[in-house]
Amino acid sequence: MIRTTLAASLLLTVSAGALSAQDVYETEQANFRVETVAEDLNMPWSIGFLPDGAMIVTERDGGSQGLRIIDADGHLRAEPVTGMPEDVVVNRQGGLFDAIPHPDFVENRLVYISYAQGTREAHRTALIRARLSDDLTALEDAEELFAVNYDIATNRHHGGKILFDRDGYLWLSLGDGGNHYDEAQNPENHIGTLIRLNDDGSVPSDNPFADGDGGAPEVWSYGHRNIQGLVQHPETGTIWSHEHGPRGGDEVNIHRESGLNYGWPEITYGIEYDGSIITEDREREGMEQPIWYWTPSIANSGAAFYTGDAFPHWQNDLFVGALAGMHVARLETDGDRVIGQERLLEDLEERIRDVRTGPDGYIYITTDSDEGRVLRLVPAE
Template identity: 40%
Template sequence: MKKIAPLLFLCFFISCNSQVKQNDVALKDEVQNYTFKTIASGISIPWGMTWLPDGSMLITEKSGVLYHSKNGIKTEIKNVPEVYNRGQGGLLDIATHPQYVKNGWIYISYSSAEEGGKGGNTKLIRAKLQNESLIQIESIYKCSPNTTAGQHFGSRIVFDNEGYLYFSVGERGEEFVNPQDINRDNGKIYRLHDDGRIPKDNPFVGKKGAKEAIYTYGNRNPQGLAKHPVTGEIWEHEHGPKGGDEINVLKKAANYGWPVVTYGIDYDNTTISKVQEKPGIENPIYYWTPSIAPCGMTFVTSDKYPDWKGHLLVGSLKFQYLELLKLQGKKVIGRQKIAADIGRLRNVAQGPDGYIYMAVEGKGIIKIIPN
């Protein structure tokens, strides 16, 4: 019995530890009850996508091209700002204002060489579209300082139910400097008014030296943001190192731990942190080990996919499939592989027509049509 007792204790600990339990959810193979239709082809690295009221799409291509796709025809939008196209940087996410019909604002994030020295960093702008050209371009936020590092620019954009704008920025490879320091940009989720003003109730407003746009910190490289269709909460996922990709629900002033705590190790197999939990640091609601390299996420609300409705879709760059995460509240209770071997997924979104669209490297935008 003395030899068995430690094992029993370990089993009890694992059963009570929600983080370990979450990670143990098995990935099921796909059930092929759908077909694919390419909506926009010939896009090397499609990154962001959004829809206009007429059903046409705006699609960003990482190299710096913005496409307007309608009825299978792509048109290049003119007057797009020059991007700092290096490594993971380029033309990134795009979103329309919740009141786009009234105001016409389009929001775009990209890596920019403007302001702040050599190299580049993530910038957010807004603009309007007229005659297939961007006009009235306004700067909303620019992270600084610039750096020639090629990694971890983020970046996603989402609006909440109150009209606040959130956008994510990676820590630019400076993991032991930026994420935990609220006086520095990068490794953060920012919250702003739609015109770039800083909300007075942001958590670090009035703190000396703080970047007052910060809403959360301790983030590594967040490439997924989505609004929960019922609660209105903003969900986020981010790349871990070798293991430890996370899904988090954003909380005001929350520290998500990177690199103080992590479920992963460094790419050379060395230890980054010896702890996975720590007081004052928010635990993820789910994490992947091994990493799937998540990119893009969307909640399914459409009746077109009855088995997926109410659950979460996340793209995998590493394993080249779409993952369906079955949810029970904020708990992941099931995982299913969708679109196996489709390619490196950069984004997934539910369109206004209720269909799911995937942005896949080398292929373009692909629509999932249920049988």
């Protein structure tokens, strides 16, 4: 049975308005403090860690100037990285999305970037890769690896999350384009799908539609509304994703097999924002069920499994940012099951856009505003 009840809320020792290194947050399994790493960022959308501890941060509304570097010492460089594409479309939910280093970054210096590409009247989610210069100031030899084969004029539901799995495959999440949600049931286009590529953008031979028969070769699964979290379970190796529902029905899904249909908009646990019914069906033969869902919606965003040593009781828990919910959800897992939930940082009263486990074992988050911050959770001594 899917559990939607909430565990006890986070308790604070002092008010969040006076956040400092002395404020201790007490939770079910760990106590921590919140430290500010960087601030005054323009809608920071994602964090990617380089091997030396430096961070690549994307600013969603930064356009071609939105790729930023935070040095290993925590210093935010004033100048953005140059060499970004000039065709980044900034329009509400559209803009610059993920920036992730290649697993062999030390040898090849490759960075993979997703963004809304084109014009406001015709745009799509695209994926490029480029070499990041030794001094971290410029992208070089940029090349497009993938672009959605269906243009939209709406300003929402782009997906954009990138994942390298432990086998070296490259995953990219895509949304339904807002007004185009019926296309999520058509695997012959990329709308509302999860795609899987080799690191050079070519199609793996074992993709479900690799030969183009019945679906686009890049598609791994379909029937998704807007995947905003994409991670691999550190123990089971299963790919997990979570996506925005409409009004209710945000979902966590797992991807054990290829070619599966996750149901949107034929089945959903939500309704339209105006209260009208999308479908009466919550399940249907041949369509996958989520392993967890939120009703009401929390507007789930970036996510990470915790794999560090700083918080041993949180090992293998999934941490999910919430935009409308303004918190971080800690989902306790047992293998490929969610067995409980705890809400963290509710009293911070900020929209949380991304969550990552840092190489130092701390948890890093970004806040979603035009004066956004990068924060980290560190153990309270």
